[in-house]
Amino acid sequence: MRDALRTIPTEQIVAHGNAGVAYLQSQPYVIGDRVGAMGFCFGGGIVWLMAVGNPELRAAVPFYGSAPPLEDVPDLQVPVLGIYAGEDTRIGAGVPGLEAALKSNGNDHKFVTYPGAGQAFFNDTGRRYHEQAAGQAWLETLAWFEDFLMDS
Numbered sequence: 001m002r003d004a005l006r007t008i009p010t011e012q013i014v015a016h017g018n019a020g021v022a023y024l025q026s027q028p029y030v031i032g033d034r035v036g037a038m039g040f041c042f043g044g045g046i047v048w049l050m051a052v053g054n055p056e057l058r059a060a061v062p063f064y065g066s067a068p069p070l071e072d073v074p075d076l077q078v079p080v081l082g083i084y085a086g087e088d089t090r091i092g093a094g095v096p097g098l099e100a101a102l103k104s105n106g107n108d109h110k111f112v113t114y115p116g117a118g119q120a121f122f123n124d125t126g127r128r129y130h131e132q133a134a135g136q137a138w139l140e141t142l143a144w145f146e147d148f149l150m151d152s
Helices: 002-006 010-026 042-053 070-075 095-105 131-149
Strands: 036-040 059-063 080-085 109-114
Touching (some): 010 042, 036 042, 042 059, 042 070, 059 131, 070 095, 095 109
Parallel strands (some): 036 059, 080 109
């Protein structure tokens, strides 16, 4: 699967995610201005790219996703909850710069890093599953979506 994803331009994957948002907004059972996105690993990076490029999203939760280009951060109009793994030094290395860019632009965001958890800690079928971090991250995610997607 990973090799197959590398053959598809990232812009195309982001466009497909945004098409999914538009599709959901067109459904009669969906409150059109209350659509959020979440993704894991590579998908978390895609959610970041959707968040900086699609103002139709109401909230986003990327799990250990690569940061978007920092020059795109001023375009962010979506509240983002970034979920990170304390033991993931590759993705974690980009978090301080991303957080600084978000703060300097006044973007609504929250980052939560789980010490002792590694990349893919939410995947309960993998060897890196971290039950405590996954449970806490899920509660954070539900609260974030409740805050930003539910009727006020």
